[in-house]
Amino acid sequence: MIRFWQKRFKEGLKTQNLWADKEMAAIKKELKSQIAKTFAGSLAIRMVDSGSCNACEAECNALSNPYYDLERLGIHFVASPRHADILLVSGVVTFNMYHHLLDAYKQLPNPKWVVTLGECALPASFAIKGPVERILSVAHHIPGCPPEPDDIIRGLLQFIRKIQ
């Protein structure tokens, strides 16, 4: 542990994230101020995977790494749908997840929005009830397979602009 801090002090803070990227920096700045305006500084997301390949989950997890650190913009992934403003759904809706997805959606307090993640582009199957938009009313869709962390950040900004 001591060595860790020694190294940290010796090398100092490194700019090791995308804040150096001007476009992303501007997007994050606007996102933070929009969240401050529209969601009183705190946007809570409950993520549900209703049948993805798990790449979308990996990318959402990546949003919490120190490169992106979404929490500093006021965005939190929460454990309970009852704490959430947004239901973020990835993947297709499988036959076996259909009712569980609807249950989770019902638990969100109003006002609530559904944002979807990714294009699975799988052929039709008996075990798939369809894309999310056929089952729930979707406020915004973030495209990509899987959408990269930057795409998700951009997508969330577009979503907030849309609902104003």
Next chain:
Amino acid sequence: MRFIARFAQELSDRFEVIDLYDQKKIVTPVDKNDPILPTLTRTYPAAIWFERKIKDDFGIRFEKSFDTRPLVHHERFPNVHPMRKDFKEKIDFAPFRPYPYERIEGEGIFEVGVGPIHAGIIEPGHFHFSQEGEAILHLEVRHFYKYRGIEKMMEGLEPLQGFGIVQKISGNESIAYQIAYLSLLAQAAGVELDENVRRFNALLLELERLAHHLTDLGFIPNDAGFAPALAFCSMLAEDTRRLLKKICGHRFGFGAVRGEALEIDKSAVRDYLEQTREKLLFFQEWITQIPSLWDRLDNTGILPRHKAIKYSTVGIVAKASGVALDRRQDGWYEQFGFAPLSASKGDVAARFTLRLEEALQSCELISNLLDFSKTDTPLESFADGEYLSFTESSLGEVMLYLRIQEGKIDRFFARDPSFVNWQALHLMMPGNIIADFPLINKSCDLSYAGNDL
């Protein structure tokens, strides 16, 4: 003999059940009018899910099996057998039939149900605990919430079209699946893959392994309450994804394995390797100096060696319990510095340490795999037949089966390493407290999507 898989297929006049072991393959014809077979579950417990799946998919029954509950078909699934050739319809929800969970009865024993939707960014699956206070008495793992019908989706496609689906079976093993599928197609086309292509693919596979292990190296300590490890390792994992994007155009390598070796920026790979190796060695030294963390990892979730063998486990789970099983042990990988790794204790600490060692080994492999040039192996026409292939993904042995009939895919079967390892998870639970479940689960880090198909 290690049991690998049991699966079925339908031919015009009969069903066939294929039992696959590490040393042989047994094909048993089954009468369509009275589909019944003796069970394997009494010798190979890992056959339980395979047989329950075959029963759901084809309606083949197994004599003397002690578990005949539906597996893939959940409470509202109608009584149909979707993998039969005459099944073409769309299905609708049937009346709710409760699922009989495994029960342990006694004074003061209670059950805790977790999932399918978990408190985090995780895939859906259900864990059913029988508890005696804090202590876990039994865990039943119930999955297939993400059942997408991948096997049926593949039927009738041209073999090359299959790639688009295979790469999305399990995102964190996408490259391994594509390599396994490419190997099937190469067999069917009767061509040998070019050495350059093999090296390029192996390089991607090791990067995928690194990305996965690095993520876990952060998440395992995080689940024991040590968050800095996650911050540190998730950055390394992100570097790996970015490198993948740079060399093959996709952070998860979708579409990267098509029988081609691409021109890549080798100096970028070398820079990455140098930095990652240095950071990993630093991490190794740092993390071993935190006694309160090892207090949680040591002796937690032990899988003894004899059970690891009995339950046919693969991957890190098997290796950490002293079963040095690795599909890379094939006479080709060794020239790049591969040697099978294993540990003996079979606890969370062993699985954690092994991941770290594998990650370091992958760095070495990649630096030795860099000697290749741009080329491709064209795959055009595919002969009818049945083909098998194996690849060591970051989770363990991926097994794929393909049957081509009249130039089209007639049957596709995938056995994800998770499919067998999930069935062994409950063995690690008794004697542990429920708060250690996430830790044990994460130390195995199994795929839900690959398992459910």
